[in-house]
Amino acid sequence: MYRFNCLVLIIIAFILSCSETDDNIYIYHPTQENLNSDVTSALKSEYSIKSLENNSLKKKIENKKLITSIGNLSEKVPEIFSDIYTVGITDNELFIFQRGNFKISVFDFEGNFVKDIHALGRGPNEVQQPTNITVSNDTLYIVDGFNVKYIDLTQPNQPIEIFYSSENHRIEDICTLNDKMILRFFSMKMSSGVNEFSIYHSLNMQSKETERSFGIPYKANNIKDSKYLSDGDFVCNEMTDTIVSTMFILPYITAYDVRGHIKWNVEVEEFKPILHRQDNVGVGGMSFRWHEDSFQHTSYTQLLNFNEFVILQIITFENFLNENDRFQNDKLRTDTYLIDSETGESEFLGSVLPRILAINEHYLITEKDEEFPAIEVFAI
Numbered sequence: 001m002y003r004f005n006c007l008v009l010i011i012i013a014f015i016l017s018c019s020e021t022d023d024n025i026y027i028y029h030p031t032q033e034n035l036n037s038d039v040t041s042a043l044k045s046e047y048s049i050k051s052l053e054n055n056s057l058k059k060k061i062e063n064k065k066l067i068t069s070i071g072n073l074s075e076k077v078p079e080i081f082s083d084i085y086t087v088g089i090t091d092n093e094l095f096i097f098q099r100g101n102f103k104i105s106v107f108d109f110e111g112n113f114v115k116d117i118h119a120l121g122r123g124p125n126e127v128q129q130p131t132n133i134t135v136s137n138d139t140l141y142i143v144d145g146f147n148v149k150y151i152d153l154t155q156p157n158q159p160i161e162i163f164y165s166s167e168n169h170r171i172e173d174i175c176t177l178n179d180k181m182i183l184r185f186f187s188m189k190m191s192s193g194v195n196e197f198s199i200y201h202s203l204n205m206q207s208k209e210t211e212r213s214f215g216i217p218y219k220a221n222n223i224k225d226s227k228y229l230s231d232g233d234f235v236c237n238e239m240t241d242t243i244v245s246t247m248f249i250l251p252y253i254t255a256y257d258v259r260g261h262i263k264w265n266v267e268v269e270e271f272k273p274i275l276h277r278q279d280n281v282g283v284g285g286m287s288f289r290w291h292e293d294s295f296q297h298t299s300y301t302q303l304l305n306f307n308e309f310v311i312l313q314i315i316t317f318e319n320f321l322n323e324n325d326r327f328q329n330d331k332l333r334t335d336t337y338l339i340d341s342e343t344g345e346s347e348f349l350g351s352v353l354p355r356i357l358a359i360n361e362h363y364l365i366t367e368k369d370e371e372f373p374a375i376e377v378f379a380i
Contacts, residue, residue: 039252040264040344043312043337057306057338058349060380064364068111070096071374081105081373087357087365088135090153094358094365095140096375097133104133104142109363109377117151117160125159136176143171148183164208175236175243177258181205182236182243186227187213199230200243202260214260218249233301237341239308244341246301246312253301253312255344264344270314270335271301305341306359312337312346315355 071081082100089095093114096105104117117140119126132143140151141163148164148171164181173184181203199215217230234245242263243256251271255263304311314335336349336356355367357375368374 038262038265039267041346042267042269043253043339043346044269044348057309057311061349061353061364064378064380067109067363067377067379069368069374069376070107070111072368072370072372084357084367084373084375086133087375088133088140089358089360089363089365090135090138091362093153094363094377095133095135097130099131102127102130104130104140111377119160125161127160132173134175141174141176141181143174146170148174148181164203172231173234175234176205176238177202177236177241177243178238179205180211180258182234184234186217186230197226200234200245200256200260202258212260214256215245218247233303235303235305235310237305237308237310240342242341244303244310244339246303248300253303253339253344255341263342266339266344266346268301268312268314270316302355304356304359306338307361308341310339310341311356311359312339313353313355 071084081096082098082103084096085099086097087094088097092108094107094109095117096107097103098105102118102120106114106117108114120128122128127142127144127149130142130144134141135153138153140153142149142151142160146166146169147162149160150163151160152158164183166183166185169185169187171183171185175182183201183203184199185201187198187201197217198213199217201213202211203209204211217226219226229249230247232245232247234243236243241258243258245254245256246252251268253266253268255265257263300315302313302315304313314337316332316335333351334353334355335351336353337346338349339346353366354369354376356364357367358365359380362380364378364380366376366378368376
C-alpha cells in the first residue's frame with residue numbers, strides 16, 4: 001500500500017512536468033516503442049512455466065508459525081507507525097523504515113523494541129532525507145539523497161558514516177552484489193549531441209569507483225518524463241550474480257548479469273500498467289483524466305530475494321479512482337511468483353499471501369491488513 005502511494009506521487013510529478021509545454025497536451029503511455037518484443041517467456045497465474053524442484057519456500061510458507069505482530073497499537077508497541085516502507089533483517093533484528101517520518105525502528109524477532117535510528121540533520125552522524133534502507137553483511141545502508149550512508153551493525157553505538165557520495169545524481173535505491181554495490185538513479189550524458197541514458201550503476205565497494213552503467217529507461221517525450229516513468233524496483237541476487245529489475249509502468253521483469261548484459265526478460269501478463277493522459281490546463285491549474293477505455297484496475301510490483309530465487313509480488317487495486325476522481329487504495333489481490341534468478345523460469349505461488357516485507361531462511365515478515373501500518377513476524 002505504501003509503495004503504491006509513492007507511485008501516485010510519481011504520476012503526479014509526471015503530470016506536472018507535462019503541463020509545462022503546449023506540445024504535451026495529450027500523452028499516452030505505454031507507447032509501442034516502449035514495448036519490449038525480446039521476451040524470454042511470460043508469467044501467468046493459470047499455470048506454472050516450470051514446477052521448480054525441491055521448492056522449499058512453499059513448504060516453509062505452508063508451515064509458518066506466527067511469532068508476533070508489531071504496530072497498530074499492539075501490546076508490545078503502543079504506538080502507530082507513520083508507514084512501513086521497507087523492512088531489513090539480520091539474524092537477530094529487524095529494521096522497520098518509516099519513510100513518512102524518516103525513522104528506522106529496530107526490534108527483535110519477538111517484537112520487543114530495541115531502539116530508534118532517527119538522527120535527522122546535516123551534521124556528522126545524521127541523515128538529511130533518507131528514502132530507503134538495505135541490510136547486507138551486517139551493515140545497514142541508508143539511501144540519503146546524493147549519499148549512501150551506513151552503520152556497522154557488529155559494533156554497538158556505531159555512528160552513521162558516508163559510504164558513497166554522488167556529485168550530480170540523487171540516488172533512488174541500492175543493493176549489494178558480492179564486492180559490488182548497484183546504485184539505481186537516472187543518468188544522462190551528452191556525447192556528440194546524442195543522449196545516452198542509463199538506470200543502474202555498478203560501484204566497486206573497495207575503490208568506490210563506478211565500473212559500468214546499464215539499463216534502458218522508458219522512452220518518453222522529454223528527459224524529465226523519461227526519468228519519472230523509469231522508476232521501479234530491483235534486487236541483487238548474490239547466489240547467481242544477477243540483478244533483477246522492474247519498471248512500474250511496463251509489464252516486464254528483466255535480469256542482468258554483473259556486466260550489465262540482459263540474461264532474460266519476462267512479460268507479466270497479469271500486470272496492468274497505468275494509462276493516462278494530460279489535459280490542456282491554464283497556468284496554476286492541473287487536471288487529468290484516464291484513458292477513455294474502462295479503468296478498473298492497476299498494479300505495481302515488488303521484488304525480494306530468497307536463496308537463488310526472486311519473489312515477485314504483483315499488488316493489484318480496483319476502483320483506482322472513485323466517483324469524485326480521488327485516489328483510493330482498494331486492494332484486489334496480491335499475486336506471488338517464485339522466479340529462478342538464473343534462468344527466469346517461474347512458478348505461481350498463489351494469491352493468498354499478503355505483501356511480503358522481508359524473508360530469510362528462518363523468518364517471514366508480512367504486511368498486516370489493519371487500519372494502521374503493522375507487520376506480522378512468522379517463523380518458517
